[in-house]
Amino acid sequence: MSPARILIVENDPLLAQAIALHVEALGYQVAGVLARGEELLQQGMALNPDLILMDIMLDGAIDGVETARQIQDSLDVPVVFLTAYSDEILVKRAFATAPFAYLQKPLKEHELLLTLELALSHHRNKVQLLHTQDELEKQVAQRTAELVAANQALQQQIAEQQTTHTALQRFRAMLDHSPDAIFLIDRATMRFIDFNQTTCESLGYSREELLALGPQDIKPFYNQPMLEQSFDEIDRSPGRSGRIDTFHKSRQGKIFPVEIRLRALESEGRLIMVAIARDVTLKRKTELSLRESEEQFRQFAESMQQVLWIRDIKTQALLYISPAFEKIWERPCAAVYERPRLLLADLHPDDREFMTRAMQQLWAEPCRMELEYRLLHADGRVRWLRMQTFPINDEQGQAYRIGAITEDITVSKEHGEALRLSEEKFRRLFQSSPIGISLVSPELGLMEINPAFCAMLGYGMEELRDKTIADITLPADLQSGTELVQQLFSGEISSYTLEKRYVRKDGESFWGKLHAAVIRDQLGQPMYVLGMVEDIDQVKQAESLLLAHEAEQRNALVREVHHRIKNHLQGVIGLLRQHIPNEPLCRSTIEEAITQISSVAIVHGLQGRDADSAISLPDILTAIAAGFRGLVLSGFDAALNNTLTFVPRITHKEAVPIALALNELIMNAAKHGSGAAQITLDGEVDRVVVRITNPVQEPNPDIRSGTGLELVRMLLPRQSTTLSLACDEKGFMAEIVLMPPVISDAKKQQ
Structure with a gap:
């Protein structure tokens, strides 16, 4: 052991x-x-x-x-x-x-x-x-089974004795409950002498009524001589039996088809005809339905492109084959009926062995089976076939026939091979491409990534499989890129090209040029987005350097232009000042023109500092106010009270109109006022208020309708400025409210 x-x-x-x-x-x-x-x-x-x-x-x-x-x-x-x-x-x-x-x-x-x-x-x-213990239990069970068997045998003997005792009663009951009508007819009198209960029920007569009738009374198409002749022929036949297909007529007048089996017997010296009649109404309907079904099957089988064949399991005889056989096998159907083995005669040599084994298994154990194999025609052509077998069962559920549907799949095989080659080419391109390629799911997850894309991002392939496009995109570029991908999946667009910034594993970003397109299935449903990424970081850096250089050159030129414009305007102002002593009557008009030209020169001077920057609003107001000093506007002065904690700036585009409008309002404050004006700046980042006030000797309610003030309204942008004016006992007051986009992003200028 x-x-x-x-x-x-x-x-x-x-x-x-x-x-x-x-x-x-x-x-x-x-x-x-x-x-x-x-x-x-x-x-x-x-x-x-x-x-x-x-x-x-x-x-x-x-x-x-x-x-x-x-x-x-x-x-x-x-x-x-x-x-x-x-x-x-x-x-x-x-x-x-x-x-x-x-x-x-x-x-x-x-x-x-x-x-x-x-x-x-x-x-x-x-x-x-x-x-x-198991052995003892088996012995007890075996002995118990023997005793049960003995008891069953004894009970069977008792039951057989009881069966014999009641045989006649049961036989009569069986006749009465038989589904067929059973008659006993006296040939001599042509009257019924006995019948079962089914006979009464099928004909609608009582027992007493039927005993007074004969077979000629219930057969609508036979008279008595015709029936007598038929009975005599059956009596003279070798087996003294026969069959008649005829009709019965019920008491209610209903005529229905019956199938009658007749036998002649001798009883007590009389010739008795025993007739068993079966109502075949349902059978006739079934036969009609069967013929219609067979016709429908024939039409269906003859119109289908696949080959349908049915064979008997015991004899292996071919019972049916559809006409499509001749098109696929290029042989007549009659030949295969004579030699069913022709179904496998043209097999490709490489498929013959496995098809032989499969058919042997099918005959041994009929079952559903799907096989793909090739036919080799005499001219060398190869045809791919797919055969699906199925057992056909009888009423007991036992397979007694085998059916099969065979279809030509040559085209689909060729397409499949072409698809496989195409997929192989795509896979090689995907793996060896020098540009990054990725497949993105509808949930924006990275399904597949090629090595080039992994190298760009600095991740391993398995690391990227758990990430989404949000994980590899710079947050500033995420929204636009995500919206475009969603538009691809929704069908709004089919493709797009986008330059965006990606984030590497080490946190560094780089520029990539993305070409994206949606890939759909055969039903047109989106499966994934194919993205191809080129690393254009160096190109972007070169572009940035070039743009910065161009911007620097342009700004220098623009600053020089603004500077020259300012100098020319100041020269004009100098010429105008020379005319003031010589033209005392026009002095106020000339000085008003000087202030307007000065405000424009101020703006150009400020723009000359930085051509691309917005201009400081306090600088504009300070320069304009300073320009009024020394003019004939006796005693006028303007002081700036800036309460803001930030520097509001006027956009480059609106700087000159705003400066002219402010100049006009300060000029009106000088005209209508009687002392020193006050210029106040307050408000918030997105709402800056310029308020100009000056005491007056006499109110002027018509101040809002002046020509100069109409010019101010025209100069101010309607969408981002408001203007209010008043000249009453409280004094002159002009208020301009400036809002974005006239005011640039002041938060950045704090």
């Missing part, structure tokens, strides 16, 4: 090896050494141990007690627990799994030997006891 196999489960490797040496020294075979309960659950059956030595305290998710509980259903072997602990709760849990023994570490060799022997002996005795 081979030594018992001991499986050791111990998480301490040194201790496990020591236990293994002890076990082998005691003459046992070590089936294996495992460190975790999960390993025992996975490998226990394969290791086939006779006994398990298992430490209670194991590493992993489950300890030795839980492992023993779970292994009980799959391994019927004794378990001996090993532990260095004696915790009461642990011991209770351990004994709940019914171990054979519980040994404490360190192990003693004689205790280990005694425990192993007792455990193995106890388990063998347990197995033997169970085996003996």
Whole structure:
């Protein structure tokens, strides 16, 4: 006898090896050494141990007690627990799994030997006891079956005796309940002498009424001489039997077809005709439906492009084959009816062996089967076919015929091969392309990424599979790119090209040129977006440098132009000032023109500092106010009170109109006022208020209709400015409210 196999489960490797040496020294075979309960659950059956030595305290998710509980259903072997602990709760849990023994570490060799022997002996005795118990139960069951069989035989004998006693009664009852009408006719009198209950029910007569009638009274198309002649012919026939297809007429006048089987008998010197009539109304309808069904089947089979054939399982004879056979096989149908094996005669040599095996299996066990094979025509052409077989069952559910539908799939095979080659080309292009390629799901996840794209982003391929386009796109470019992808999936666009910034794994960004298109299935539903990315970071850097250089050159030129315009305007102002002493009557008009030209010169001077920057509103107001000093507008002065904590700026486009409007309002404050004007700046970042006030000696309610003020309204942009004017006892007041976009992003100018 081979030594018992001991499986050791111990998480301490040194201790496990020591236990293994002890076990082998005691003459046992070590089936294996495992460190975790999960390993025992996975490998226990394969290791086939006779006994398990298992430490209670194991590493992993489950300890030795839980492992023993779970292994009980799959391994019927004794378990001996090993532990260095004696915790009461642990011991209770351990004994709940019914171990054979519980040994404490360190192990003693004689205790280990005694425990192993007792455990193995106890388990063998347990197995033997169970085996003996099974044998006893089988013997008891066998004896019980014999007694039951004997009792059944006795009961059968009693039933046969009772059956014989009631045979005549049952036979009469059977006749009355037969679905067929049964008559006994006296040939001499041509009257009914007996019949069953079905006869009365089918004809609608009572028993008394039928006894007064004869067969000629219920047959609408036979008279008595015709019936007598038929009965005599049957009586003279060799078997004294025959069959008539005729009609019966009920008492209510209903005529229905019947099939009658007749037999002539002699009884007490009389000739008796026994007639069994079956109503075949349903049969006739079924036959008609069957003929119609067969015609429909014939039309369907002859019009279908596939080949339909039906063969008998016992004889393997071909019962039917559709005309499509001649088109595919290029043989006449008549030939295959004579030789059904022609169905497989033109097989491609490479397919003959497996098709022969498949057909042998089909005849042995009729079943549904799908086979693809090739025909080889005499001229060398190859035709791919797909055959689907199916069993045809009889009324008992047994297969008695085999049918098959065979279709020509040559075109689809060729298309499939072309598709495979196309996919292979795409896969090679995808893998070897120097530009980045990705497939994006409708959820905007990265489905597939080629090596070039991985290299651009600095990720491994597996790292990118769990990411979305949001993870690799610079946040500033995410919204526009996401909207375009969603438009692809919704069908609003079919493709797009976009320059955007991507984010590498190390956090650095780079420019890429993305060409994206949606890929749809055969039903037109979007499957994924194909994106191809070119790294254009160096191109973008070069473009940025070029644009910066061009902008610098343009700004220098524009600044020079503004500077020259300002100088020319100041020259005009100087010329006008020279005319003031010579033209005292025009002095006010000339000075008004000087202030207007000065405001324009101021703007050009400010723009000359930086051609692309917006112009400081406080600088404009300060310069305009300063321009009024020294003019004939006696005693007029304007002070600027700036309460703002930020610098509001006027856009480059609106700087000159705003400056002219402010100049006109300050000019009106000088004309209508009588002292020093006050210019106040307040408001918020997106709503700046310029307020010009000056005391007056006399109110002027018509101030809103002046020509100069109409000019102010025309100069101010309607969408982003408002103007209010008043000249009453409180004084002159003009207020302009400036809002974006006339006011540039002031937050950046703080």
